[in-house]
Each structure stands twice: as structure tokens, then as C-alpha cells.
Amino acid sequence: MHVLLNAESSERFLMSELRRAWPNASAAEPISISSPGLVLAEGLLDPDAPPLFVFARQLLPDVSVESENSISDWSERLFSAVMSLPEDAPWRLHVEPHYGTGTAGRNRCRLITQSLRERLQRKSRGRLRALRPDPLAFGESESLIQLLLTAPDRGFLSVAKAPLPFQLRAIVSPFPKGEIPIVSDQNAPSRAFAKLVEAELRLGRRIEANELCVDLGASPGSWSYVALQRGARVIAVDRSPLRADLMKHRALRFHQGDAFKFLPDAPVDWLLCDVIAAPERSIELVLDWLKRKQTKYFVVTIKFKGEQDYGKLEVLKQALPALCAEARLLRLCANKNEACAFGMSHGDARR
Numbered sequence: 001m002h003v004l005l006n007a008e009s010s011e012r013f014l015m016s017e018l019r020r021a022w023p024n025a026s027a028a029e030p031i032s033i034s035s036p037g038l039v040l041a042e043g044l045l046d047p048d049a050p051p052l053f054v055f056a057r058q059l060l061p062d063v064s065v066e067s068e069n070s071i072s073d074w075s076e077r078l079f080s081a082v083m084s085l086p087e088d089a090p091w092r093l094h095v096e097p098h099y100g101t102g103t104a105g106r107n108r109c110r111l112i113t114q115s116l117r118e119r120l121q122r123k124s125r126g127r128l129r130a131l132r133p134d135p136l137a138f139g140e141s142e143s144l145i146q147l148l149l150t151a152p153d154r155g156f157l158s159v160a161k162a163p164l165p166f167q168l169r170a171i172v173s174p175f176p177k178g179e180i181p182i183v184s185d186q187n188a189p190s191r192a193f194a195k196l197v198e199a200e201l202r203l204g205r206r207i208e209a210n211e212l213c214v215d216l217g218a219s220p221g222s223w224s225y226v227a228l229q230r231g232a233r234v235i236a237v238d239r240s241p242l243r244a245d246l247m248k249h250r251a252l253r254f255h256q257g258d259a260f261k262f263l264p265d266a267p268v269d270w271l272l273c274d275v276i277a278a279p280e281r282s283i284e285l286v287l288d289w290l291k292r293k294q295t296k297y298f299v300v301t302i303k304f305k306g307e308q309d310y311g312k313l314e315v316l317k318q319a320l321p322a323l324c325a326e327a328r329l330l331r332l333c334a335n336k337n338e339a340c341a342f343g344m345s346h347g348d349a350r351r
Contacts, residue, residue: 052170079123301341
């Protein structure tokens, strides 16, 4: 049994994805459970071919339903879970509330975590030293323990031992509950820059200095702005110019024209595309670039006109795993009525 946390106001769309992914699951249907935003489902998780769930923020694989009365009891239950892990192997811990609207749940989870650390300090310092605090991309040797409280005395516990978090990294997030605060930058041309920053964080790979990026549909320039801040070189493609200061940037080359007709002279490091277009066109664009081996990394938004467009993402779900070493397809925290396809192609596209 697995628990999934869905993106905002998208529970029924996640349930539709689950039905398509696990048509022969032992459970009759994925069902919504008492806490809003959670979906409980049964299905076979294949680590070699994990499904992509657009409308899921986080997966808690193979959960058990737990009930404990006190902070000390929860700490003892988590301690037992930790003791099942290899002593010197790295592991992560997410203890999160999923009830109420105030600070009580957050404070309870903080106290449970503190109590667990104190218990480990007394009884298993090796495992305490192996605890990794930062939400970085999973390594193959890392385990993940997640406790999601749906009430002060009830919750779901998931113990995913290595290498499972790494194998399921497309749907198991290193960020608690799969949530990333939307960043703010008053100097950016628009708030759209936050989507690219979030995609980088989820991929565990930032645009780096001297890399070459193609930004399709670049105007007014928010994604080019991020790349230039990183020290990258940018080919910006649009019918309209970018913000004046970006147009003058020495590392930016502007190509005026149709984003869907542009192809670089040689493979680049990053394909960036946040163009407003029908979903079919954006889907075709990213698949064409990947098939041509024109980019190593990619971040492409897929815009929706309405709910009827959500099913069109099935084409990407089927095609991306074969074309990519890393593939994500997700409604980001910074997305509105859209999804984001991002990842890394097979091999190194650079020449």
C-alpha cells in the first residue's frame, strides 16, 4: 500500500493517473482518504520502470498505518525503523504533519524529530552521524524514512531502504512532502523564473557557468535571466525582444523568429522552453530535440487550455523513459495550469 500527496486541487486527476498506471492492482480503486490531499493506492512499484505521476508531489512507498499517543512513543517507533537500516549507511528523515492549519502539527513533528535524535545520541551514534539533513538528490546508498501524521496520534510510516529512493527518484522527492517554497526575485523580468529554479532543484542539477542554453519563447527573459546569472551562455529565441538589459548582456545572443522552427547548429547543454502554445506542440518539440540528441538537459513547460488536455501527457510518459537517463513530468509548486517536463538525455549531447 502506498500513499501519494497530490498537487493542489488535483486529487481526482492523480487518481485517474493511478488507474492508468496500475489497471490490475489488487485494490479495486485508488481512494481518497480522510486527510485532503492524500491518495491511498495499491500497485506494483517496479524500481526499473517507475511510473511518472504528473499530479503527485510525493510518494510514501509501502506504508504502514501507525497509532501512537505521545511524542516519546512516536520517537520509539521511528527508532525501531532506523535500527532496521545499516549502521553506517546514509539515510534521510521526513517527519511532517498533514492535519490542521496552525503550528501545532509542525511543532509536534519537530519535537518527535528532536526526541529521536536524542534517543539515537544515547543508543546509536553511528546511525545519527549517518543522518543526512539536506534535501539533495538521492544517492544509491541512501535510505528514506517518512512519517506523515494525519492526526497527533495517527499517521503513515514508510521505510524505503537503499537503493529504493534512488531507483524511485522520479516520484520520491528528497524534499519533505515534495514541496519547494516558490522563490522570489524582484529583479527577474517575471515570476516565471521560479519554475526553472524549482525544476533545477528537483533534478539536482543547476545550469553551470559556460554551459550553452537555448531559451525558446524567451521574452521577456526570465529563464534567460536565470541562466545568465549562473554564468551560462544563452541563445534566446522569440519574435519579441527580451528586457533591454538582457538584450545587452554579452553572453546572450538573440535570434528573432519562431521558437518551434529553431534548431541549433550543434548540440547544446540545456533546452529551456516556457512558450505559450498548444500542449501537442510543446510535447512534439521536446521529443524532437531529444530524438535528435540536440540537448543534454531540458526544462519544458506544457500549457493546458483545460482539463481535457491532461490526458495528452500520456505520450510523454511513454516516450521520455526511453529517451532520457533522467526524466520528470510534474506539476511544479510554481506551476499554474501547466506541467513541466525536465531531465537529462542519454549520454552527453555536447560535442
